[in-house]
Amino acid sequence: MGRLRTYDSLRHSREFALGYNQGKKWHCDCAVIFYKASSKKNVGFTASKKVGNAVQRNFCKRRLRAVFLELQDSVVDGSYIFVAKAQIHTLTHAECVRSMRWALRKLGCLHS
Template identity: 30%
Template sequence: MKKKNRVKKNEEFQAVFQKGKSSANRQFVLYRLDKPDQPYFRIGLSVSKKIGNAVTRNLIKRMIRQVFTELKDKIDSHKDFVIIARKPCTQLEYEEFKKSLIHVLKRSGITID
């Protein structure tokens, strides 16, 4: 995932939280904000210390980025996403993890074929 595809600054995170819409399942909370003037989507990740140690948190972030990399052609452009990982996601294998993330994307109204 390229740097241009990441939400990095606190102001950007706050804009997505305050102006965006959210949806959730047991493993993830997804916030999305429409940005019509932006030619690509961006993602921001939030994985709390409650999830586990640094190794576990980095693994979760890598898996989320990998799912978005695999789905990049199917996800609508012109949006910012912030994904908050919840504790149950640490128990999942990659395929279940991907399925759960796709589920929360569909709940949010993002079309994935």
């Protein structure tokens, strides 16, 4: 059985705009991560057309979601936006987890 999701999803463009404009940003191998402090955990996943066609974009978002599910218990509350990079197709799942963990540590979002 899969992991249970313990976060809310960002759904509206204004929520994404707040994260882009007011959040801290960090690049990793598989994504660009935006973080804004908040009282609860909100997460959004996006992929631009630079990543590929609709099938490839959905694959990238599913992969980012799966990686975040592994890390969700170790991140602090806040608003997160993950923007997929085109090279996510060439990375393994383990490489994505390691890269995202490093980026979240650099943003100061991981529990000690």
